[in-house]
Amino acid sequence: MxxxxxxxxxxxxxxxxxxxxxxxxxxxxxxxxxxxxxxxxxxxxxxxxxxxxxxxxxxxxxxxxxxxxxxxxxxxxxLTPRTMFKQIDVVARMLMLTSPESLEHLKGTRLFYERGLVRIAAERATTADIDALETILTSQKSHYGNSELFIDDDIAFHRKIASISGNPILEALSESLLKWLFEYHIEMLIWTGKENVTLQEHAAILDCIKARDPDAAERAMVIHIERSRGLYAVKR
Known part of the structure; x- marks a missing residue:
């Protein structure tokens, strides 16, 4: 009973x-x-x-x-999707700080959705979208050596790609995940030339979007994300 x-x-x-x-x-x-x-x-x-x-x-x-x-x-x-993710921001940061496994899961999640988003961008990007990505990349180049502004532009570049999907939740998710990851960027303040690599990879991604080539865009994005995986680690 x-x-x-x-x-x-x-x-x-x-x-x-x-x-x-x-x-x-x-x-x-x-x-x-x-x-x-x-x-x-x-x-x-x-x-x-x-x-x-x-x-x-x-x-x-x-x-x-x-x-x-x-x-x-x-x-x-x-209320917006950004509001939604903002409410879990503190918990998400604490989870990754105390759990290396969660940080690895976050990296995997980012790879999964960025591959799909950049394919959509290559298929749907308008001239205005491409111009906006060009502007962000130019701004990022101008902020070489300024880690804070350089990272802001990095987030803006990926968020813009996400926005081309027309899905505001994906756009907000892109911004939040990158902000959480950059909390664990072990070279955020002490750069060792990785900025040039990031700029080259962003330019390659943009070229593929301009060429309307989803397969090439996905390959370029995978190279970019896989290369940067090791730059994120739980602070000790």
């Missing part, structure tokens, strides 16, 4: 308020950019004290559903 536990667990008031506020947003009663009701209005509406309201509002802020600024009414955030 199953041992069923039907005891009712008493919830914190702030948890109940959180659920009610979450429903306000989910139902569309308040939408992106709208101000949340005042604390006083919410206290009267739900029949609870200010601490429960503030704790619930802070929880909503912590998961990105609302933004709280000092001296202003809280506002409902505009």
């Amino acid at each position: 199953k041992n069923l536990d039907d005891r009712i667990v008493r919830r914190k008031l702030s948890d109940e308020v959180f659920d009610r506020l979450h429903d306000l947003i989910a139902s569309g009663e308040v939408g992106p950019g709208d101000e949340m009701p005042s604390e006083r209005d919410l206290m009267e509406r739900f029949g609870v004290g200010r601490p429960a309201i503030r704790e619930a509002m802070q929880s909503l802020h912590n998961i990105g559903l609302i933004s709280i600024s000092h001296g202003e009414r809280a506002k409902v955030s505009a």
